[in-house]
Amino acid sequence: MIQIHCPYCCELLPEQEFAYAGEAHIVRPEDPGALSDEAWRDYLFLRTNARGPYHERWRHVHGCSRFFNALRDTVSDRILVTYRMGEAPPAPPSEEGGDA
Amino acid sequence: MPDAMRPATTVTPLPPCIRYSIRTLPSGLALLEDLFGESFPTQVGQVSGMPDRFVSCLGPDEWSFVAPGPEKSRLASACAELPEHFEGSITDISAREVGYLIEGAEAATLLNSGCPRNLRGMPTPSAARTVFDGVAIGLVKWQDDAFRLDVWRSFVPHIRACLDLALNDLV
Numbered sequence A: 001m002i003q004i005h006c007p008y009c010c011e012l013l014p015e016q017e018f019a020y021a022g023e024a025h026i027v028r029p030e031d032p033g034a035l036s037d038e039a040w041r042d043y044l045f046l047r048t049n050a051r052g053p054y055h056e057r058w059r060h061v062h063g064c065s066r067f068f069n070a071l072r073d074t075v076s077d078r079i080l081v082t083y084r085m086g087e088a089p090p091a092p093p094s095e096e097g098g099d100a
Numbered sequence B: 001m002p003d004a005m006r007p008a009t010t011v012t013p014l015p016p017c018i019r020y021s022i023r024t025l026p027s028g029l030a031l032l033e034d035l036f037g038e039s040f041p042t043q044v045g046q047v048s049g050m051p052d053r054f055v056s057c058l059g060p061d062e063w064s065f066v067a068p069g070p071e072k073s074r075l076a077s078a079c080a081e082l083p084e085h086f087e088g089s090i091t092d093i094s095a096r097e098v099g100y101l102i103e104g105a106e107a108a109t110l111l112n113s114g115c116p117r118n119l120r121g122m123p124t125p126s127a128a129r130t131v132f133d134g135v136a137i138g139l140v141k142w143q144d145d146a147f148r149l150d151v152w153r154s155f156v157p158h159i160r161a162c163l164d165l166a167l168n169d170l171v
């Protein structure tokens, strides 16, 4: 079982309480009507799908019910850091280090 | 000698009670504390009060208030008196859930049959919204051997069946 640190509960809690919610920091266009079909498609569907550290949205759905962001390594499935909504995304760790 | 015969752990339905789901900004807390006569903790997981009347902090801006059933009309009229400048919401969800008292030396083990949280390590007292076999539940740990579980009515048959099954395994 993976345990995830909720930045609102300030506690390490079991993954069953959490829901994945896609890539983080995707900004909704100010005026969707002004976008070309291609640009709107890209906003809706195209994701980085990184191999390695990846900024993701998660939700503590069976808990405080807050959305928050996480930096997860998609290779090791380790969550490197979690942070509150509105906080600046931490940079992915360098090759050698950055153990959480 | 009859110790082995006695069920170490019991699951008891609680009588109907008042449940309010409360959302507010920090500015609204003083008003609510006056209104309900309980302190409102501000750290997620904290609980204040007694087992039959308490406030638990479920999220950064979310609280659950539980009170004995006979307070219903007094509380309803008190809420109606809230001043205009109160920023928040109080929703009566009394009938939405059913409460259980889970008591006994193996109470945490019983709940852990469906709940992945570290219930033995959970502080006393403390509260949480968590999950039991896929269903959202409210949990208050009053003592190491006494938990309160609240679950939506429609999930009661499922939760009861799971708990009864786990009770058999404890014997």
Ligand SMILES: [Zn+2]
Residues within 6 Å of the ligand: A006, A007, A008, A009, A010, A060, A063, A064, A065, A066
């Ligand atoms: Zn949380």
